[in-house]
Amino acid sequence: MTLERQSLEWLAAALARLEQGLMDLPPFDGELDAEEARRSREILMAIAERMRDNYPYAHPLYAGQMLKPPHPLARAAYQLAQWVNPNNHALDGGRASSAMERECVTALGTLFGMPQALGHLTSGGTLANLEALWVCGRERPGRCIVGSELAHYTHPRISAVLGLEYESVAADSHGCMDISALRTRLERGGVGGIVATLGTTSIGSVDPLDEIIPLARRHGVRVHVDAAYGGYFTLASKLSPLARAAFDAIAQADSIAIDPHKHGLQPYGCGCVLFADPGVGRHYKHDSPYTYFSSAELHLGEITLECSRPGAAAVALRATLELLPLERGGVFAGRLEQCLEAARELQRALEQQTGSWRVLMPPELDILVYAPQADTASTTSRLSRRVFEQAAREGLHLALTRIDARLASARWPDLACDEASVTCLRSALMKPEHAIWLPAILERLERARERAQES
Numbered sequence: 001m002t003l004e005r006q007s008l009e010w011l012a013a014a015l016a017r018l019e020q021g022l023m024d025l026p027p028f029d030g031e032l033d034a035e036e037a038r039r040s041r042e043i044l045m046a047i048a049e050r051m052r053d054n055y056p057y058a059h060p061l062y063a064g065q066m067l068k069p070p071h072p073l074a075r076a077a078y079q080l081a082q083w084v085n086p087n088n089h090a091l092d093g094g095r096a097s098s099a100m101e102r103e104c105v106t107a108l109g110t111l112f113g114m115p116q117a118l119g120h121l122t123s124g125g126t127l128a129n130l131e132a133l134w135v136c137g138r139e140r141p142g143r144c145i146v147g148s149e150l151a152h153y154t155h156p157r158i159s160a161v162l163g164l165e166y167e168s169v170a171a172d173s174h175g176c177m178d179i180s181a182l183r184t185r186l187e188r189g190g191v192g193g194i195v196a197t198l199g200t201t202s203i204g205s206v207d208p209l210d211e212i213i214p215l216a217r218r219h220g221v222r223v224h225v226d227a228a229y230g231g232y233f234t235l236a237s238k239l240s241p242l243a244r245a246a247f248d249a250i251a252q253a254d255s256i257a258i259d260p261h262k263h264g265l266q267p268y269g270c271g272c273v274l275f276a277d278p279g280v281g282r283h284y285k286h287d288s289p290y291t292y293f294s295s296a297e298l299h300l301g302e303i304t305l306e307c308s309r310p311g312a313a314a315v316a317l318r319a320t321l322e323l324l325p326l327e328r329g330g331v332f333a334g335r336l337e338q339c340l341e342a343a344r345e346l347q348r349a350l351e352q353q354t355g356s357w358r359v360l361m362p363p364e365l366d367i368l369v370y371a372p373q374a375d376t377a378s379t380t381s382r383l384s385r386r387v388f389e390q391a392a393r394e395g396l397h398l399a400l401t402r403i404d405a406r407l408a409s410a411r412w413p414d415l416a417c418d419e420a421s422v423t424c425l426r427s428a429l430m431k432p433e434h435a436i437w438l439p440a441i442l443e444r445l446e447r448a449r450e451r452a453q454e455s
């Protein structure tokens with residue numbers, strides 16, 4: 001595998017353009033002295049050596065966790081911004097990058113039918129979700145947050161940080177929030193907010209947001225959509241009717257978390273929170289004796305819990321959105337559809353090998369959960385772990401996930417659930433190239449399964 005280098009040429013040209021804007025200043029040389037430059041180079045070479053100790057995330061044979069390489073343009077734009085190192089807290093720390101951040105927020109809001117949304121970039125999905133739940137706690141004081149048992153583990157944790165009660169609602173046999181369990185819980189009262197996950201981390205299931213919203217409204221409960229992983233799939237034309245209905249309901253939610261550093265081709269450090277009602281900005285109101293003095297315009301720090309934030313993240317995202325706009329039928333949407341297709345194709349291929357594999361369920365998005373065939377949960381778990389290790393020896397990198405015995409036995413009635421959970425293999429097929437690499441993936445997977453069953 002070779003690494004992309006075209007962007008180094010764009011970066012050099014763009015640096016020269018950036019530098020032209022500084023030529024009116026008295027001469028000031030940014031270069032290091034010869035010895036420090038020599039040592040820096042030497043250290044960087046040693047760091048490159050150490051960085052070899054990683055899985056090859058950018059290669060299509062990495063089909064494990066949610067790890068997607070940033071677009072070369074995003075990488076170059078992020079690096080370019082490093083020569084300025086803007087801080088998107090107050091406008092005096094990053095005027096151009098704050099303007100770009102607002103453009104990104106409008107683009108992401110528009111993606112969900114909320115062009116007026118108030119929002120900002122965050123360091124990731126956790127912070128985006130935290131701010132949404134924080135606002136929920138302010139809007140519905142003394143009430144609890146509920147989310148499906150498959151919601152990301154961050155929700156109970158951040159609720160605890162915020163001093164909010166958190167309760168899990170059962171998931172149905174498709175791994176989606178069980179609407180009758182939710183209804184029963186809402187009728188008991190005391191709920192302030194529902195977290196609906198559109199793309200769960202472990203299995204990629206989609207909560208029925210279109211059913212959750214009317215129920216929530218009847219009980220005066222806020223709805224937060226955790227679309228950290230799945231949000232961009234609203235652009236895909238080939239979702240199941242249930243998923244489509246859920247994605248189409250996002251515009252009616254109160255808040256949304258989406259992670260451009262997952263499917264949005266950004267380097268890590270790029271999440272986003274959006275609020276349908278810009279009025280919630282009042283909860284952020286605070287005074288600062290040392291910021292917000294350079295302009296009467298909105299400083300992003302005035303509507304953000306974090307203070308210093310990398311303007312580079314906004315620059316990278318803004319550049320990417322220009323190259324690959326968030327349009328249905330566009331290039332970006334087409335690449336997401338290839339990911340969906342890869343997951344569906346892997347499902348079909350595994351199911352065709354009768355007696356060899358079990359697939360948990362048809363993939364709603366691009367995550368597939370599967371396991372080698374066995375009679376019991378404990379044997380399945382042992383074999384899954386062995387396949388995981390054997391596949392790595394074959395150069396194929398997968399992930400593992402634990403599926404609750406209740407969901408496993410709903411999906412696989414013939415499986416004897418002798419343990420509380422079943423360890424399965426999990427592949428997030430987040431690279432469009434996965435589609436054409438499927439034969440190579442399958443060949444290695446099959447060999448890994450055979451070896452795992454022999455040992």
Ligand SMILES: Cc1ncc(COP(=O)(O)O)c(C=O)c1O
Pocket residue numbers: 066123124125126127129152154197199200201226227228229230259271
């Ligand atoms: C649905 C969901 N929510 C929240 C998170 C947490 O996001 P982050 O890791 O960016 O903090 C993740 C991460 O995988 C996720 O999949």
